[in-house]
Amino acid sequence: xxxxxxxxxxxxxxxxxxxxxxxxxxxxxxxxxxxxxxxxxxxxxxxxxxxxxxxxxxxxxxxxxxxxxxxxxxxxxxxxxxxxxxxxxxxxxxxxxxxxxxxxxxxxxxxxxxxxxxxxxxxxxxxxxxxxxxxxxxxxxxxxxxxxxxxxxxxxxxxxxxxxxxxxxxxxxxxxxxxxxxxxxxxxxxxxxxxxxxxxxxxxxxxxxxxxxxxxxxxxxxxxxxxxxxxxxxxxxxxxxxxxxxxxxxxxxxxxxxxxxxxxxxxxxxxxxxxxxxxxxxxxxxxxxxxxxxxxxxxxxxxxxxxxxxxxxxxxxxxxxxxxxxxxxxxxxxxxxxxx
Numbered sequence: 201x202x203x204x205x206x207x208x209x210x211x212x213x214x215x216x217x218x219x220x221x222x223x224x225x226x227x228x229x230x231x232x233x234x235x236x237x238x239x240x241x242x243x244x245x246x247x248x249x250x251x252x253x254x255x256x257x258x259x260x261x262x263x264x265x266x267x268x269x270x271x272x273x274x275x276x277x278x279x280x281x282x283x284x285x286x287x288x289x290x291x292x293x294x295x296x297x298x299x300x301x302x303x304x305x306x307x308x309x310x311x312x313x314x315x316x317x318x319x320x321x322x323x324x325x326x327x328x329x330x331x332x333x334x335x336x337x338x339x340x341x342x343x344x345x346x347x348x349x350x351x352x353x354x355x356x357x358x359x360x361x362x363x364x365x366x367x368x369x370x371x372x373x374x375x376x377x378x379x380x381x382x383x384x385x386x387x388x389x390x391x392x393x394x395x396x397x398x399x400x401x402x403x404x405x406x407x408x409x410x411x412x413x414x415x416x417x418x419x420x421x422x423x424x425x426x427x428x429x430x431x432x433x434x435x436x437x438x439x440x441x442x443x444x445x446x447x448x449x450x451x452x453x454x455x456x457x458x459x460x461x462x463x464x465x466x467x468x469x470x471x472x473x474x475x476x477x478x479x480x481x482x483x484x485x486x487x488x489x490x491x492x493x494x495x496x497x498x499x500x501x502x503x504x505x506x507x508x509x510x511x512x513x514x515x516x517x518x519x520x521x522x523x524x525x526x527x528x529x530x531x532x533x534x535x536x537x538x539x540x
Contacts, residue, residue, distance in 0.1 A: 203246075208278060209236060210246045211255055215267050215275045219516055222444070226264035269481035269515060272493070276478050276519050283520035285528050289317075297532050303327070303356040307432050310509065310533050315435025317525040320513035321457065322434045323496070325467050327355040327506040327537065334385040334393045337419070339378040344368040347377075349415065351422050353390070355506055355537045359422045363415050373408060377415060380404070385419075394423040430507075431460050431467075438513070445514030449491045456488035457512065463494075467508030470496035476523050481515045491515065495522050499530040499537075506537060 213234040217225045227243045230236065236243060247265055250256045255271035258264070267275070285293075296313055300306040307324050314322035338350040345368050351359040369377075384400055385393040397420055401413045436457065443450055456462045466484070470477035479494045489512070496510025509530055511522055 206236075206238065206242075207246045207250055208274070210243060211250055211267070211271055212275060212278075214247075214250075214256055214265060215272065218266050219518055222516070224259055224264035224266050229264065266516075269483065272480050272515055272519070273483070276480070279520060279523075283524050285524050290528065293317075293528055293532055297529075297536055300536065302358060303537070306356070306533065306536055310529055311432045311434035314509065314511060314525060314529050315438060317529070318511045318513070318518075318522045319435070319438050319441075320511040320517065320522065321436050321439055322509070322511050323457075323463050323467065324432045324434075324509040324533075325464065325507040326430045326432075327353075327357060328430075332357065332506070333387055333389055335387075337378070337381045337385055339374055339381065339415075341369075341371065341374055347374065347415065349418060349422070351419065361418045361422055363418050365411050365414055367410065369411055373411065376408060377411060380408070380412070381415070381419070390423045394420050397423070431464055433457060442514050442516075445516055446491050449488075452488040453492055453512075456486060462486040462489060463512065466494050467496050467510060470498060470508050470510060476527050477510075478519065478523065493517055493519075495519070495526050497526055497530045499534040501534045501537075506534070509533065 210230065213230050213236065214225045217223075217229060217233060227240055227247055230243050231240050238246075247256065250271070251258065251265060254268055255274060256265040257268050259266055293313060297306065297309055300309050303326075307326060311322045311324040314324070332353040332355050335352045335354050338352070340348040340350065342348050342362070345365050347363045347365065347369075349361045349363060351361075380400060381397070384396040388396060397416045400416050401409055404412045436454070439446070439450060439453065446453060465486075466479060466489075469479075476495065476497045479496075481493065482490050484490050484492065484494065491514070492512050493515045494510055494512050496508055498505035498508050500506040510526055513522070
């Protein structure tokens with residue numbers, strides 16, 4: 201191999217050892233642990249070249265070297281193949297997620313599973329409502345003057361709202377309401393369904409108009425995005441096990457995760473790219489996240505991306521394994537939601 205290839209092999213060995221041991225890596229350890237096929241002197245020279253180019257750094261005078269953000273980026277960009285999950289791991293993921301009862305359960309299980317697989321903080325975004333379509337609207341009589349509306353989307357999201365009519369309504373009129381609503385909304389994107397619902401009272405028979413006005417105003421509220429409901433976090437304690445990876449910045453990272461807006465922006469970038477996206481250290485726009493790496497992707501099916509998921513952890517992480525876990529969980533979440 202030429203000198204560039206050899207130096208990359210040295211960098212890859214440094215990344216592997218540092219991720220595994222949490223300790224700066226010296227040339228003697230590299231020669232002892234890895235079959236690099238060159239002398240200790242050559243390894244030292246390669247490490248000096250890598251340091252000069254900004255791929256590794258010496259944190260203390262007498263210590264070995266650790267990768268920089270630039271070094272991790274080169275390592276990730278040169279990953280020819282993401283480490284595949286074992287067949288047993290794939291079966292376990294599928295079985296765990298397949299047992300979910302509803303959308304909320306799918307989201308909770310996904311975030312817990314991803315945190316367990318990666319030992320990092322997992323983030324799962326709820327399916328974006330604007331990309332969802334209405335599957336069905338159910339109208340249930342609670343009392344003669346009170347109804348419950350149940351809006352079900354193609355992603356399995358269920359939104360229940362109560363409507364006080366101010367007057368009694370017959371069972372026949374409830375059935376008519378149900379038919380009118382489903383005729384107007386079924387299979388439409390939520391934005392289109394909202395526009396269709398807004399026009400219904402003007403088209404309704406006089407005896408249904410008052411009821412429809414109240415029902416439609418509640419439905420339109422259900423069809424609007426609720427950003428505060430769009431994300432789940434899991435495995436936050438995993439960050440605290442690696443305090444040394446966040447010198448003087450762990451609190452800032454935790455606060456950024458609490459705010460959610462920063463993470464949602466990162467998920468949106470990955471969701472729109474259509475690939476597993478790795479954002480390392482200073483590549484993160486938010487200052488609070490510049491000691492972390494974020495590995496994320498979108499989930500969905502048939503070319504439609506419904507939301508994003510990923511993990512947040514220190515830059516010193518198992519990139520191949522974490523990327524494989526993120527990709528696998530996203531694939532199964534997409535299959536399960538679209539299949540519902």
